[in-house]
Amino acid sequence: MSVSRRFGLLLAAALAFGAGPAVAQAPEPAPSAGDAAPPAEDIPSDVETPARPGAGGDVVVPPDPASLKAVGVTLQGLDKVTGRTSAIEVPMDGTAAFGTLIIRLRQCITAPADEKPETSAFLEITDQPPGQTAANVVFSGWMFASSPALSALEHPVYDVWVSTCRTAPH
Numbered sequence: 001m002s003v004s005r006r007f008g009l010l011l012a013a014a015l016a017f018g019a020g021p022a023v024a025q026a027p028e029p030a031p032s033a034g035d036a037a038p039p040a041e042d043i044p045s046d047v048e049t050p051a052r053p054g055a056g057g058d059v060v061v062p063p064d065p066a067s068l069k070a071v072g073v074t075l076q077g078l079d080k081v082t083g084r085t086s087a088i089e090v091p092m093d094g095t096a097a098f099g100t101l102i103i104r105l106r107q108c109i110t111a112p113a114d115e116k117p118e119t120s121a122f123l124e125i126t127d128q129p130p131g132q133t134a135a136n137v138v139f140s141g142w143m144f145a146s147s148p149a150l151s152a153l154e155h156p157v158y159d160v161w162v163s164t165c166r167t168a169p170h
Helices: 003-016
Strands: 068-079 084-091 095-098 101-110 119-127 136-144 158-169
Touching (some): 068 101, 068 119, 084 158, 101 158, 119 158
Antiparallel strands (some): 068 084, 068 158, 101 119, 119 136
8 A cells, every 4th residue: 555545544544533633724814993894603693883984885886777777768879961969868758859760668677786787779760751651660579789780770761770778877
């Protein structure tokens, strides 16, 4: 039997009978007045510990995304003739005009902070060129900020894509 095999068996036997190897442990430093609070197991469950300034008590916590309601969307629009881009603000269930396009927002959703960032909006876009009385539906569906080409407006003059949802507490 090899030496390493014999040592392994002896170590296993010693651990099985509770005679584990002696390991030197560094003594824990004595806590000073400015150290953090004691571990949670030392604090009774009915005692509340106050937040200390400078130790996370002054941190501003963002609002819970579930408590925010989408009130509109910010879109980007490109006029292919002039090469100009514009920010387009559309209120929820409202409309906005961009050139000859009329854009209506039906829904806007932003993924929670703990998931992959994504903003999507359900839009209905109609085109009403000058001199025509009827508007033609050119797009109706979901647009995604992270993948604008996935579901895009196909128009010879204009491009429109989602930027962000506008939210407010409800």
